[in-house]
Amino acid sequence: MKTTEASRKPIKSLDDALARCQELGMRVSRQRRYILELLWEKKEHLSAREIYDLLNQQGKEIGHTSVYQNLDALSAGEIIECVERSDGRLYGNISDSHSHVNCLDTNQIIDLRIELPPELLQKIEVETGVKITDYRIDFFGYKNSAPAKGTEQ
Ligand SMILES: [Zn+2]
Numbered sequence: 001m002k003t004t005e006a007s008r009k010p011i012k013s014l015d016d017a018l019a020r021c022q023e024l025g026m027r028v029s030r031q032r033r034y035i036l037e038l039l040w041e042k043k044e045h046l047s048a049r050e051i052y053d054l055l056n057q058q059g060k061e062i063g064h065t066s067v068y069q070n071l072d073a074l075s076a077g078e079i080i081e082c083v084e085r086s087d088g089r090l091y092g093n094i095s096d097s098h099s100h101v102n103c104l105d106t107n108q109i110i111d112l113r114i115e116l117p118p119e120l121l122q123k124i125e126v127e128t129g130v131k132i133t134d135y136r137i138d139f140f141g142y143k144n145s146a147p148a149k150g151t152e153q
Contacts, residue, residue, distance in 0.1 A: 017036050020079050021036075021074075026073060029070075035074065042093075044092070045081070045092045045109045046091055047088055075091065090109065099113070100112065101139045102141075104140055
C-alpha cells in the first residue's frame with residue numbers, strides 16, 4: 001500500500017543522506033551539504049539558530065534564510081528529523097523512527113532505539129483494534145537525580 005515507505009531504506013550515514021537528496025531531485029548545494037555535515041558530526045538535536053551559529057563559527061558562510069529554507073526542505077524530504085517543541089523546532093540527523101529520552105533538567109534529547117516486547121504490542125493491538133506498524137516513545141526524566149544519590153551510608 002505504502003510503496004514509497006517500503007522501498008525506502010533508512011538513512012544510516014551522511015552519504016546516505018546526500019544520496020537521498022539526489023534521489024528526491026534536490027540539489028545538493030554547498031549550504032545544504034554544510035547542514036547535513038554538521039548534523040551528522042554533532043548527532044544532537046539543534047535549533048536553526050544553533051545550526052546557524054555553529055556553521056558560522058566553523059567559518060562556513062551561510063545566511064539565516066538559507067539555514068531555515070534548507071532545514072525545511074530537508075525535513076520535508078524526511079532526510080533529517082524535525083522535533084516540535086514548545087520553544088521551537090529542533091533538527092537531528094536520524095530520520096527514521098526512533099525514541100527519545102528527554103532530560104528535563106538539561107533540556108537534552110537523547111536518541112534511543114528500543115524494541116517493545118511483542119506481547120506488549122499485541123496487548124496494545126487487542127486493546128485498541130489498531131495494527132501497530134511503527135512507534136516512537138518519549139521518555140522524560142532528570143539526569144542529575146542518579147538513583148544511588150543520598151543512599152550512601
Ligand atoms: Zn532524535
